[in-house]
Amino acid sequence: MSTTSGAYKIWYAAGDSVFYFLPVLLAFTAAKQLKVNQFVSVALGLSLVYPSIVQLGAKNITLSFFGIPVVPTTYTSTVIPILLAVWALSYLEPLLNKIFPEAVRNIFTPLFSLMIMVPLTLIVVGPIGGYISNWLATGVSAIYKAVPVIAGALVGALWQVFVIFGVHWAFLPLALGNIAKLGYDPLLPITATAVLAQAGAALGVFLKTKDEKMKGLAGSGTITALFGITEPTIYGVTLKLKGPFYCSMIGGGIGGIIAAMAHAVATSFTMPSLLALPTYLGKGFVGEVIGIAVAFLVSAVLTYFFGVKNDQPAKTTVKPIDPKTINPNHVYAPVEGTIVPLKNVKDQVFASGAMGKGIAVVPSSDIVKAPIAGTVSALYPTGHAIGITSNNGIEVLIHIGINTVKLNGKHFKKLVKQNDHVKVGQPLVQFDYKAIKKDGYDDYYQF
Structure with a gap:
């Protein structure tokens, strides 16, 4: 123009x-x-x-x-x-x-x-x-x-640490002053490598993690960090997991060294991000682009291989009830399988606790057994739910699957009748959990 x-x-x-x-x-x-x-x-x-x-x-x-x-x-x-x-x-x-x-x-x-x-x-x-x-x-x-190498390494590695403590605001007047007095600033291009390092670390978490919530945070954090907003990424992902934050410091330090050695400068003030690239045009621009790319890739690779440990929650399994160790004051899990928090069940009635406190189990066995000694106080004709009142007045509701009432008894076989008195570990209902899941129903078992 x-x-x-x-x-x-x-x-x-x-x-x-x-x-x-x-x-x-x-x-x-x-x-x-x-x-x-x-x-x-x-x-x-x-x-x-x-x-x-x-x-x-x-x-x-x-x-x-x-x-x-x-x-x-x-x-x-x-x-x-x-x-x-x-x-x-x-x-x-x-x-x-x-x-x-x-x-x-x-x-x-x-x-x-x-x-x-x-x-x-x-x-x-x-x-x-x-x-x-x-x-x-x-x-x-x-x-x-x-000493551009030292300046690049320190600013690139520690910039996000400065952000955490709010110290980074003290550097921005320096950058503004440099542009006003010198016509350029060498700090802003280095800080951009630190910002993109956070994006790379978040991407590494996104690719590695098995936790759905963390994967969602890391995915959105990658995008926001690319455009210069790193606080959600830092506090929600990298710093929370610690390892990715350290990896981003390494990536940012290496990228900062490359940018500093290339003598990259900013000719106008912009917050560091991909959007700031036009302000780095001129001498050192290629080095700045390489520094940003290296910071991003190094952080992502280090995070993927070393920054994220096994984040799968430890699984608690239910073992078969041992008749020799039964305690009449205990409530036992009525089916073998893996315990999950009740709040994770895809049924708000149970997940919200409206039906009372309890747990859910992903079954590995097809027999529901009495968790307590008492009387069968409720037995649905479909066999998908059964209630027991213990000898000392405790009420337990066992619900097999979610919305399985719609099966109208298919895949269920009742082994007791209403008002029967049962002992701990006595079979109550037989069900085909594989067939239930195949028919499109979640096989969580709540009680």
């Missing part, structure tokens, strides 16, 4: 306006964190980028504020000056609130806040912040140029 065309100018404004007026946005968010008046803070930020102030800075014209010289400085696209200014405001505002009565506080506190802070920022705070920004940008650039 021609830089003089109307379309270019309009879209450039859409992309650059936030960066140009960055002090205003930072004033708003800083005020929220420091709990000071956000509108006063925004007005303070706006004064720094006011057209006449910007023109004076560009022309290097020195103003006089009651005899005090105001150093000409341009504050568009800056970070540190407005942060320091709002921080200073957080001390001034409570002091003014104490001075002015509540009846006039809403008028005079904002008024005097601006009257004091705008000149104070232009005379003292702003220039100090500008010097700090220059020092930080120069220092980061020097370290990056001197």
Whole structure:
């Protein structure tokens, strides 16, 4: 596109306006964190980028504020000056609130806040912040140029650790400052490798895990991480399982080294993700792409082979009732098989506990036996359900399968009658659990 065309100018404004007026946005968010008046803070930020102030800075014209010289400085696209200014405001505002009565506080506190802070920022705070920004940008650039391997390894491996503790927000002003002062930033491309490493680790979990819930979390986490949103992936998948998080640190570190060695830089600020790739175009772009790909693949492969242990829940099996060890005070499982939580049963009446507490068993035997000694108090004609009341008043309901009442007794054979007195382990019902499952019914056995 021609830089003089109307379309270019309009879209450039859409992309650059936030960066140009960055002090205003930072004033708003800083005020929220420091709990000071956000509108006063925004007005303070706006004064720094006011057209006449910007023109004076560009022309290097020195103003006089009651005899005090105001150093000409341009504050568009800056970070540190407005942060320091709002921080200073957080001390001034409570002091003014104490001075002015509540009846006039809403008028005079904002008024005097601006009257004091705008000149104070232009005379003292702003220039100090500008010097700090220059020092930080120069220092980061020097370290990056001197030891890019170490910088890439540390940032790539530890970036998501910084995210967990919220420390990563301290690095973003550095990145913004680098772009404003140097025209580029070397940190953002490295952080992108760490983000894509999380996506790779989540993919490794998705491919390896047998747990349906974790597979769903890992699948969605892979997609969100590719587009820069890693918190659901970290807290829901990788950090929860620990191993994948360590694998992502290794992958991110290796990818960070590659990006740093290629001297990849970002020429505009974007949150690290696949969507940020256009901002890395230029010198080192190929190395950045390779670094991201390596971080993703290494994390995925390491996670698949080493990061996910056997996540299948341990199966509890039911053994046959031993007549020699029967305790009349115990309730025994009436069928052999594998126990599953009742909440996992695909019948909300049982899963919700509306029918009482209990368990479910995936049967490996075709005989239902009495779990307690007592009287057969309920026996459905279809044979799919039976109730027993113990000698001391305990009521137990045994339900074979889900919705198996629709079978009308098919695959069931009753071995007792209503009101029969039964002993622990006595056969009650014979059923063909394989045939029931073949007919399309879940073979869970609930009691």
